Amino acid sequence: MGAAKFWAVSFIVSLMILVVTRSQIENEYFFFAGYVVLQYVVLATAWNILGGYTGYTNFGTGAFFAVGAYSSVVLQKLSPLPVPAMILVAGLVSGIIGLGMGYLTLRLRGVFFAIATLAMAIVAQTLIVNWDFVGGARGIYIIRPEHAPLFGGYIQYLYSLMLLLAWFSVAIARSIERSRLGIGFNAIRDDEQAAEAAGVPTLRLKLIATTLSGALMGMAGAPLPYYVTYLDPASSFNLSYAVNSVAMPMIGGMTSWVGPIIGAVLLGTIQQVATVTIASELNLLIVGLLLIAFVIVAPNGIVGLVQARRRARGER
Numbered sequence: 001m002g003a004a005k006f007w008a009v010s011f012i013v014s015l016m017i018l019v020v021t022r023s024q025i026e027n028e029y030f031f032f033a034g035y036v037v038l039q040y041v042v043l044a045t046a047w048n049i050l051g052g053y054t055g056y057t058n059f060g061t062g063a064f065f066a067v068g069a070y071s072s073v074v075l076q077k078l079s080p081l082p083v084p085a086m087i088l089v090a091g092l093v094s095g096i097i098g099l100g101m102g103y104l105t106l107r108l109r110g111v112f113f114a115i116a117t118l119a120m121a122i123v124a125q126t127l128i129v130n131w132d133f134v135g136g137a138r139g140i141y142i143i144r145p146e147h148a149p150l151f152g153g154y155i156q157y158l159y160s161l162m163l164l165l166a167w168f169s170v171a172i173a174r175s176i177e178r179s180r181l182g183i184g185f186n187a188i189r190d191d192e193q194a195a196e197a198a199g200v201p202t203l204r205l206k207l208i209a210t211t212l213s214g215a216l217m218g219m220a221g222a223p224l225p226y227y228v229t230y231l232d233p234a235s236s237f238n239l240s241y242a243v244n245s246v247a248m249p250m251i252g253g254m255t256s257w258v259g260p261i262i263g264a265v266l267l268g269t270i271q272q273v274a275t276v277t278i279a280s281e282l283n284l285l286i287v288g289l290l291l292i293a294f295v296i297v298a299p300n301g302i303v304g305l306v307q308a309r310r311r312a313r314g315e316r
Contacts, residue, residue, distance in 0.1 A: 031159040033272040037269060040244055040248060042216060043065065043241065043264075044260035044264040045166075045216065045260045045261070046213045046215075046220065047061055047217070049173060049212050050209045050212075051254065053177070053185035054209050056113055056209070057113070058213065060117035060124075061121075062125075065224075067090070068090035068091070068217065068224070069221040069224040070128060070134050070236065072089075072222045073135070077133070083223055089222075091216070093218060094214045097214055098211045098212075099211045107203075121242070128237075129233050138232070139231055142225040142231060155227075169216050170261060177257050184202075187200050224236065240287075244264075247290070250301060252302050255304070270290075274286060
């Protein structure tokens with residue numbers, strides 16, 4: 001399927017899902033839970049652009065996500081804009097931060113780069129905690145409008161925006177995977193020194209990856225203040241965002257754009273069910289147990305396991 005056809009078909013499917021869910025489902029909790037799962041689709045896909053395609057592990061997901069959320073808070077206090085406009089601004093701000101982070105840290109490799117991204121998240125959280133304009137450590141309340149501009153319920157509206165954002169993120173990842181940019185990313189992941197020797201502009205490609213990844217993470221965080229109505233550093237920099245954004249592509253498969261979707265839907269759904277039936281405190285335990293199981297049984301994720309079985313059948 002060509003790139004244009006994929007974008008058209010996937011967009012039509014997204015709209016069909018949106019229409020069906022809004023017309024057939026009356027329980028608003030579905031939209032609360034669905035929003036979270038779709039949010040993780042965006043985060044997992046964004047993380048995979050840098051971590052899966054280029055092989056650079058990023059533990060700073062929470063920072064980009066929180067920057068997107070607090071960008072909306074700043075805009076809401078200065079000059080309230082429609083949520084779609086806030087998503088675009090948050091993507092721009094987070095993308096610029098991703099570019100800066102890449103320029104400062106991408107000369108590091110392996111565990112040193114991972115530690116640097118974790119340090120960046122800690123610095124960002126410290127700055128937010130001490131910034132009174134956005135509430136500081138005490139947090140800030142956001143008044144959600146009673147009615148959405150296009151839909152009856154505001155949660156349904158946010159769910160619809162996140163569904164379209166998830167489609168947009170996946171479409172970008174899929175386009176990268178089948179382009180010359182994706183080939184360059186794969187060359188960096190497989191052997192960066194060999195790629196440099198072959199003339200691949202590794203630093204430029206890595207900067208593109210950090211910018212795209214950061215922008216999408218920030219866009220995922222932009223609607224958060226209107227979703228939770230109360231935002232504080234502890235919730236916006238929650239460890240679960242960083243852990244899930246790493247675990248979901250690993251479980252689904254990091255070398256394909258499909259992998260993060262599978263991992264996010266599987267793991268996100270299990271976590272939402274556990275939150276309702278048992279307790280939300282089990283979420284990180286579930287992630288840990290699934291990661292251990294997949295590292296042992298399917299180290300290349302579900303997509304890698306399926307591909308390995310297909311190759312085995314072909315050899316027979």
